[in-house]
Amino acid sequence: MDADRFARAALSRLAEPCDQEVRTLLDEVGPVEAVVRIRAGSGTLARFRPRVASLDTERDLDIAAKVGARVVVPGDDEWPERLGGIPIPPYCVWVRGPLDLAETVERSVAVVGSRTATAYGEQVAADLAAGLARRGWSVVSGAAFGIDGSAHRGALAVDGATVAVLAGGVERPYPSGHATLISRIARDGLVVSEVAPGSAPMKSRFLARNRLIAGMTRGTVVVEADLRSGSRNTVKHAIEAGRHVGAVPGPITSMTSSGCHQEIRDGRAVLVTSTEEVIDLVGDLGADACEPARGLVRPEDGLPPLDASVLEAVPFRSALPLDAVVRSVAQPPLVVRAALGRLERLGLVTESAGTWRKRPQRRLTTAG
Template identity: 45%
Template sequence: MRMVAGRRVDVQRSLEAWRARLETADPARDLAAGESMGARLIVPGDIEWPTQLDDLGYARPYGLWLWGDADLRFSCLKSVSIVGSRAATAYGTHVAAEFGASLGDMGWTVVSGGAYGIDGAVHRSALGGESPTIVVLACATDIDYPLGHHDLFRLVRENGLLVSECPPGVRPTRLRFLIRNRLIAALSRGTIVVEAALRSGALNTVGHAVSLRRPVGAVPGPVTSGTSAGCHQLIRQGKAVCVTTPEEVVDLVGTIGDDLAPRRRGPVLPRDALSQVMRQVLDAVPGRGGAGPASIAVEAGVDLSTALTCLGGLAAAGYVERAGQGWRLRPGTLQ
């Protein structure tokens, strides 16, 4: 037994397992099969190899199979991973689609796992953007899994990349899904979780992002929704930043000072253009009946001369009008 990365590993058993695999391995056959279908193999040191994968240390892949027209290294220079629940709600699917489309139009490559739910919504919407989308698979690039995404993967091959550690013909397993999650986290500048239950594969991807010290964002959902409970827990624990728009995503994972999200404000009302004194006087004018200038001045906390001046200006702007008993708000004027 040896300790590797904080866990016990039976080295002898591992060597026996790998020795059994080597007996059936045929690299020349794999390369020929990949070439025949249009896939290519890249390894560390190749021009297309994304150097950020080196952050994985001992867990860095020995090579990656790529199928698609995009350049992996170039595409990942400005990339963000978006992950979430397979059993996505209509709300989660809507948010994922909005994020994928907007980020693509903003020049950001979207990375995800190609699964049903959030992954699929992100990839589909990103295909219509300016940047490619990258699908990181838990099987070979020639295996359509899930099968229902056959057409989606075909479009990704034409407008993005399918990425896998597995040579042609390898089927997915539960362990391979967990292993590939480290690649989703490492290929991008940060990871965003749209929807995730408390037990979710998306949270496994977040764990890798945190260990790599990459930014993590989470989209809040209804507090009654179990598919958002994982997102809420991440925010509460301080492991993720709350994000609600594509601009906030870019603010989180982008370059400091260059990719700031605009400050969000409520609707701008006409009265926002009034001076502070004018607003004070307007607030002192009753909506019914009427009040004299002296009463309005006292209520507003200004002198009579100022009140009269402001009332004249407010009347000209259509906020107030003279009434039999003094001044009142014009019908339809918001307080």
């Protein structure tokens, strides 16, 4: 492993995510020298001595390898450019799961909200997430009880891509009541954390984690939040990172929607009521200040409407026979087959034994 990556992995164990001194040090001298100086521990850096004493990055990498996690750093293909552009980027991210992080979050929406959600909120979160996933958008959330869990499940239910960003290490499911859900996300989607394996989830890390959820996505949608909900912290980070924010309204008699209503009243969030409105919101964003420098044209941009709807009907990871795609699109079989051929030539779909799926995202087989 290269020294830069190793040093960033070490930093993710030594320093808290938003440590201002370490951030400045990193900017000035780079990760390798930053770790050297923290190890030396002179002046204010002496505060890191207890952590330096117990630092064992090889062991952290071993733990990561055991759960199939890798360290992703700036400069990697898999490093999301969007994540490098937030006010305080992570030192690195630990990533667990079969998808490519950069590709997965390229078209992604954060769906977040209260842990103490109502049945209404959980239903809306699952429906929005499923709708987004069906249209090829990844759903990013925090794996918490309530809205987060419903959002992940909604995406998984339609075989969509979902990313859980944890406040502790990627090897420890938190909350433990969501161990099965998080395992499934690690198997089919991505589990991400900016803190090294073995790190416990702590209050400050939840708040730091929220900036990653907000920062790696094109926009954040709050489904239910009371006035003091942590998801309002995610909204704050999204605004600071220049992302658009949507909020789902609910009954004014429900305290669990009061935070959403307040964000809308304050003009910090746009009221959204459907998947289409969410895509309108984050689509605008893709076209404006957030990513102007990339100049990247995706093959599916500017597809004719028919081809776009056929592409939508083809799932990501499972495969469908032609007649199932035909049923979904409601167009004549020959028309659908021709569109699939065009999409195949664009590298957007692939055929195998008469079944069609979206071109799988690049998979990584080795850690780091």
